[in-house]
Amino acid sequence: MPVSKFWKGTMNANTPLPLTPTHRLGSPPWVGLSVLLLAGFVTIFDLFVVNVAIPSLQTGLNASFAQIGFIVAGYELAFGVLLITGGRLGDVFGRRRLFIVGMAGFTVASALCGLAPSAAFLISARVVQGLAAALLFPQVYASIRVNFDAQDSRRAFGLLGMTLGLAAIAGQVLGGWMVHADLFGSGWRSIFLINVPIGLLAIVAARYIPESRAPQRPDLDWAGVALVSLGLALLPVPLIEGPGQGWPAWSFCALGLALALLALFKRQQERRRATGNLPLVDMQLLAQRRFALGALLVLVVYSTSSSFFLCFALLMQGGLGLDPFRAGSIFAPCSVGFVLASLAAPRLVARWGIRAIVAGALLYALSIGLLIAQVQTAGAQLVAVRLIPALIVVGAGQGLVMTPLLNLVLALVDEAKAGMASGVISTVQQVGAALGVAVVGIFFAAALPGAEGSFVQAGQYVHGFVAGMLYNLGAAVMVIALLVMLAGEQRSGGGE
Known part of the structure; x- marks a missing residue:
């Protein structure tokens, strides 16, 4: 779900991907920051924008349901598995250099996505796009971290969090408008082709980003x-x-x-x-019960993110026949609930501790249950706009859980291992999102006719949505149980 990925950016503002400390390089490069923000925007934008184009992709490329799953999950998985390596490569070869390499790869891969003649080709291009994003994205955080001090750093990361939040919303609304507007007759291809001029601009403007490397270069495993x-x-x-x-x-x-x-x-x-x-992942981290439990929590809760948006996009466009812009606009208020809850979450956790996160998880599970009940009760007569109140509450539940959860998990490890732990958790986020898409796809597809591409009534898409969202409901209940277990571990002081 897009709003969950907005949290991904704000979390890493405080817990960036692993890098070795280096010296600050003079006055803060605010022009260079704008280039970094632009890069962060397009990589996060592309995490979700493809969801609003799913029906168009199915029609234009004659894509099967499984291929749609690969198009969505391929980017996320490729993005996740190379995040730690991308950070290490920046430490070794220079962060600006890796930024340029990553952006060049992302731009080329975006062009290939936009020109894809078949679903299989698009899947391959999406994987390459995700790999390039994994080289690019860590340099955004690392470059801000090494070039901005104290108050400037907080301002820079605040701007980054805002930018990533806007990217999440734009993926729904702007992306939906682009597909619906059929710019220059390009249809869904415009959501990828727009990255080409943006990428070229970022590559040219990268000279405003100061080069930096780690003073001690880590080995590459x-x-x-x-x-x-x-x-x-x-x-x-x-x-x-x-x-x-x-x-x-x-x-x-x-x-x-x-x-x-x-x-x-x-x-x-x-x-x-x-x-x-130096290992890629210190397995002693995962041997700590509390951190392992926290990592499982992150995996489960993020498995409900993209899978939720996938189910919603299929219901709105495939089932109810809404155009991509209207579908994205109806979903966008969920982001409002998320942002408002995210602003309140730190104060609630400071006062109530982990109990505040448990309460947020309860709200999240109840709101998903309410949404399922509302859709199932209405059936084929569902009026999409009537889902907006429930969607706002779902977003609020996510904000109350996801915003404080990652800091909670990362606080379970020693400060010396915080960089390694943040890299592991960032990878777990993306892997969880990809696995959620895969699992929900099984349930959703089972509710549709076996002959792919055949006409499917709105009622059958309703059944598919309910089936897929039952997984998310089960995952939300599991999150509550895991949080209670983690609270017990903290009270007992175990897990070391």
Whole structure:
């Protein structure tokens, strides 16, 4: 869900991706900051804008339901698995240099997305786009962190959080308008092609970003990168593709191979640490019960993010026949609820502690249940605008949970490991979002006719929405249980 990704940016303002401290480089480069903000905007914008174009993509590319899942999840997963590596590469080769490389790759990949002749081609281009974003995005945070001091840093990160929030909303409203307006006859392709002039501008203006490197360059663990990337990439593939093929044997083999690769990655990281080399992920972090529980919490709650927007976009456009702009506009008030709750959350947590987050999780679960009940009761006679009050409450519930949750989880580790922990949690966010899309796709697709591309009545999309959102309801209930367990761990002082 777009508003959850807005929190992703504001969280990292306080807990950036791993980087080694370096010296400040003179006066704050405010012109360079505008370039960094522009880059942050387009990478977050592209996390969600594709959702408003789903029906157009299905029609224009004759895309199957599984292919739609890959188009959405491919970017998120590729983005997530290379975030830590992207930060390390910036430390080694220079953050401005990696910014330019990442932006150039993102621009080229966006052009390929916009010119895609088939769904398979678009999936591949989206993966490349996500990989490029993973090189680009960490440099935004790192460059702000090393070039701005104290009050200037707070102002810069505040502007970044606002920019990412606007990107989340623009992905729904502006993206929907672009698809509906059919600019120059480009239809859905315009949401990708718009990145080309923006990317070129950012590359040219990158000279205003001061170059910086880590004084001590960390080793690059390419074996670890390969193992974790392959392992995580294999997880959603059988979940997205398997149901449409009747769960063939290869889908179970792929799941088994994914788990084996991740187990091998764990052993390889432990050996690397034991020999005195810097691991990609310090497995001692995950051996701490409280941090492991917190990471599971983040995985589960973020699995309800993009999956929620996917279900909503399919219902509004595929089921009710709304155009992309109207569908995005109806969903946008959810962002208002999220932002208002996010502003209140720090004060509530300061006063009530983890109980405030538990209350937010209860509100989140209840609001999802209310939304499901409202849609199911109305059925094919559903009037979309009547969902707005429930959507605002859903956004508020998310803001009360997601805004303070990540700081809570990161506070569970020693300050010396905060950078490593933030990288792990950032990756878990994206992996959770991709897995949520895969799982919800299974339930939603099961409610639609087997023959893809056939006419589907609004009532069947209602059933699909309810089926998919039941997963989100179950996940929200699981979040409540995990928060209660974490509160118990904190009271007992266990987990070290």
